[in-house]
Amino acid sequence: MKRVTMADVAQKANVSKSTVSQFLNQRYEFMGVKTKQRIEKAIEELGYQPNMIARSLKQKSSTTVGVIVANISHEFSTRIIQVIEHSLHQLNYHVIVCNAEDNPEKEKKYIDMLLAKQVDGLIIFPTSTNVNVYNELNVQDFPLVFIDRFVPEVEVPTIMLDNKQALCLAVKELDRAGYERVGILTNSTIFNVAPRVERIEGFKQACRKYGLPVDETFIRGVETGKMTEELRGIFQSHEPPEALVAGNDLVLMDILKYARDHHLRIPDDLAIIAVDDVSFSSIYNPAITTIAQPIEKMGEKASEILIEKILGNKNIEKDIIRFPAALVKRSSC
Amino acid sequence: MKRVTMADVAQKANVSKSTVSQFLNQRYEFMGVKTKQRIEKAIEELGYQPNMIARSLKQKSSTTVGVIVANISHEFSTRIIQVIEHSLHQLNYHVIVCNAEDNPEKEKKYIDMLLAKQVDGLIIFPTSTNVNVYNELNVQDFPLVFIDRFVPEVEVPTIMLDNKQALCLAVKELDRAGYERVGILTNSTIFNVAPRVERIEGFKQACRKYGLPVDETFIRGVETGKMTEELRGIFQSHEPPEALVAGNDLVLMDILKYARDHHLRIPDDLAIIAVDDVSFSSIYNPAITTIAQPIEKMGEKASEILIEKILGNKNIEKDIIRFPAALVKRSSC
């Protein structure tokens, strides 16, 4: 497959490469009408397509950004990536998505690869442990935005859910519905993944606020794969919880599966409220009450800040930007 | 952010750029041990990272492939993309994913952009209408693979589900369970999207095979957004269907929602079997019986063929490769 280059066009149109370049970059202010037409014709006839690689090399910009997601299996991740892709596409940026699978080494490898590919910026769902890598990028002023999770010692703009407020909303709803023995289940908190820790903390605070008992046996960060086991433990207790908050979509699935397999009726035997308004929550029977993240806004904001940084705007808040959650009331609690 | 180049390394190590290049490309056969060490040291100290853009320009290969998906909102799409990304990553290829949103113009625009970016190949869930574009790529021997849908007049390797067999499986199961009045709902067939047409056709054939009545009023390709309306029509009929096949995940959602809102018990009032083994089918109550596509195998095969083509292997079957579906028996029929 012989690609046609600018030189071919130039030759065919009887002009020099630079004139063709001018044309392509819409600088026809001082260009003869006839030259312009000849170039147009030549491009058309040859089916010329500019080579963005060559362009990138010269311009030192690839109009590509990388997105590294900690774990793509959360619906939240895929949806926010879609939003980011959509926003950035409108600005003529392309997106390369990488899935770190919650593995810091993989994340580091991806960062290196994407840098080698000269991406103009990076949006990362960080895995917390690559602090030095992040900081290195940061001191070099490399455009970087975090999403979903913050990293303690790194000053990077971070888009996050207001987890405290989110859980306050959840507990408030549980309280309103009259539940007393309540709990929350999230994925493992051993790596201090911010949303999980914050959600648990927010849950406890809210319980105190609404005067609900805080029973630590129902408040758990559970390792992947051990959820069923954990649930069995919880429901074997003398007084099992009346209501459970699912820390994310995957936890919700585990709870629902357990409930079904053990014939727990929702919400009568067990009320449920889930963080993340996953698509199947409105389909489920009964429909699941959820706490929704403003995915669109979060994705757009992340894109916006990244582009600002790419374009060289220095005065961007390097802080965490928290987005409020919203209660989507359905029938599971 | 000042990037360090090969020249910097060369200078620091007191060698020429070419030697550094040799080093980077593991050609140390004739390289002095000391030179090697000096280069290693210089790279380390400067934190040098090769520039793949420059490399690509020279090598005429970007080690990047594009994936254009017709509609990302199907779980099937996202999952197959994950598989593709995973397979190609192992071969050190990167993937740029684009969502054509079922819009042929958008698809064409993406193809152009990806070509401009010098992707080495393209995996497309085609939107059927860009036949000329596909053919142009094809005559130029540009590495191209279709997935999920075939395009009649284009000779490109195509990975597809064996839809006929899949629906045979579904109908067989319906028959086995004793249902007689059966139907199938898919998305709109006006654009002759292969899977939809084939699934409907396969359904009819299978009904004949198993001696079930073929009632066209229960066999429908429905426009997006009109599913609820259609369902209302179907269930107002004198003898509504006892069992329905959902042509894909989105259709399944619509059916489940309708069933819940109209208090149809599954499977007693309405049995359901869905094509695509979406994650929530095992969670739902009752769990949904599905026809699963071998997503892993399909994604891997697509990646494999694409890479073959990229590497210049000419004798690849340009035909449709059909993958068999599998019944996942649960409780909805």
Added chain:
DNA sequence: TTGTAAGCGTTATCAC
């Protein structure tokens, strides 16, 4: 208004 030439960071050829 258009052309010339240098340069972006690599790799490849061939000379030393």
Added chain:
DNA sequence: GTGATAACGCTTACAA
């Protein structure tokens, strides 16, 4: 064993 030097396809001063 190592180093000049010329590409790769484009942009951009600056010259004409």
